[in-house]
Amino acid sequence: MQFKGLEKTSLIEWPEKAVAVAYTGGCNFRCPFCQNQDLVLNPEKLPTISEEEIINYIDSRKKWLDGLMVTGGEPSIHPSLFNFADKVKEKKLDFGTETNGTNPKIIEKFLKENLIDRVALDIKAPLRWKKYKKATGTNDKKLLKKIKKTIKIIRNSNISYEFRTTVVPKLLEKEDMLNIGAEIQKTENYYLQQFVPENTLDKEYENLEPYSEEKLKEIKKLLKENYGLKNCKIRNL
Known part of the structure; x- marks a missing residue:
């Protein structure tokens, strides 16, 4: 398996753990607000890390690292991800992945073989095709059904997980965020991520003004009060 980047230490990706973060290239979505433009569109132009x-890096840092998170792009589009996770676990380190949820089969396989310890799933919009199509730039309606299945699988698992949504003004209004809350009621950890208008796939999104801190806090309050999302938090303020 090949990677396109490595963050040697992160204290954000996995609460209460220090992990390295490896980046895969390529994605089956074209979210207009995505900031990983080169990873998504031109991964072949980026340096490769085997x-x-x-x-070898994470094994040599066992004293300081608890494990590895794999992000992207979209890691689940790579068939070799499962075998790679097996190698990480052989080193007695935790393994986790970030995903858009479009490959429930690999998550099921990970869980069945006890090869995964954490999943972070990006919920791009309310789980309705018109909204999701606009937020992800895909025409494959079947993917939404797969995302719903992945959400259910993760929620019924006993591993660490979080759901999160980048709150993009052009795509998501307060009502949309409440609709997401209704769909993931009582989820243990849900993060609202502040949109950063830089290096986006669709350059028009670089002209958007992010929601104010007050607006995000208002949404967080409503999600906590109405949908049991007690650990709803805001990132990137």
Whole structure:
């Protein structure tokens, strides 16, 4: 398996753990607000890091690292992800992945083989096709059904997980966020991520003004009060 980046230490991706973060190239979505433009559109132009380099690095830092998170792009589009996770677990380190949820089969396989310890799933919009199509730039309606299945699988698992949504003004209004809240009621950890208008796939989004801190706090309050999202938090303020 090949990677396109490595963050050597992160204290954000996995609460109460220090992990390295490896980046895969390529994605099956074209979210207009995505800030990983090169990873999504031109991964072949980026330097490549082999899985051996990643494994050797985290193995050499066992005293300081608890594990590895794999993000992207979209990691689940790579068939070799499962075998890579197996190699990480052989080193007695935790393994997690960030995903858009479009490959429930690999999450099921991870859970069945006890090869995953954490999943972070990006919910791009309310789980309705018109909204999701606009937020993700995809025409494959079947993917929404798969995302719903992945959400259910994760919620019924016993691993660490979080759901999160980047609150993009052009795509998501307060009502949309409340609709998401209704769909994931009582989820343990849900994060509202502040939109940053930089290096976006669709350049028009770089002209958007992010929601104010007050607006995000208002949404967070409503989600907590109405949908049991007691650990709803805001990132990137």
